[in-house]
Amino acid sequence: MALMQKVMCSAKVAxxxxxxxxxxxxxxxxxxxxxxxxxANAATIKLGSDSGELVFSPAAITVKTGEKVEFVNxxxxxxxxxFDEDAIPDGxxxxxxxxxxxxxxxxxxxxxxxxxPGTYEGYCEPHQGAGxxxxxxxx
Numbered sequence: 001m002a003l004m005q006k007v008m009c010s011a012k013v014a015x016x017x018x019x020x021x022x023x024x025x026x027x028x029x030x031x032x033x034x035x036x037x038x039x040a041n042a043a044t045i046k047l048g049s050d051s052g053e054l055v056f057s058p059a060a061i062t063v064k065t066g067e068k069v070e071f072v073n074x075x076x077x078x079x080x081x082x083f084d085e086d087a088i089p090d091g092x093x094x095x096x097x098x099x100x101x102x103x104x105x106x107x108x109x110x111x112x113x114x115x116x117p118g119t120y121e122g123y124c125e126p127h128q129g130a131g132x133x134x135x136x137x138x139x
Contacts, residue, residue: 041111042067045134047103047124048075054127056134063114064139070111071099078102079124079132081110089118089138100125114138 042064046057052075063069071081080102085094097120099110114120117138124132 041070044070044072046072046074047079047081048073048077050075052076054124054130054132056124056132059133060135060137062137062139065117066113066115067138068111068113069136070109071103073103073106073108075106076127077106078104078126080126081122081134082125083120083122087119087121089116089120092116092118092120098122102126 043061045061049055049057054076056071057074061069073079081099083094083098088094088097097112103110114136120136120138122134122136
């Protein structure tokens, strides 16, 4: 008869210490979230209304210096975004901020970040005769 031995094992499970509250990490995480939110678009302007009208929608907006405006091709395209050189702040180049290439498909976008306060007016070149224009006030 074989002799059976009983083997006993004991294992200790180490408990991990509870995480400590670290205000600096929380503040860093919250700060990063705020920066990401601040970099979001201040406004979106549709090129062509939902019903197909040849308009910028909305046609007039106000943003703060440093904020980004996105222009989204919506309906009635092709469209483009041209700033009127006589209706922008002194020292700003209309050529530099205009988007003269046509947006031909729905959802195509262009954007501008406005660093100089003042009034910026512009139009859609193919539909300028139809009165398709916009005004952006930067404070």
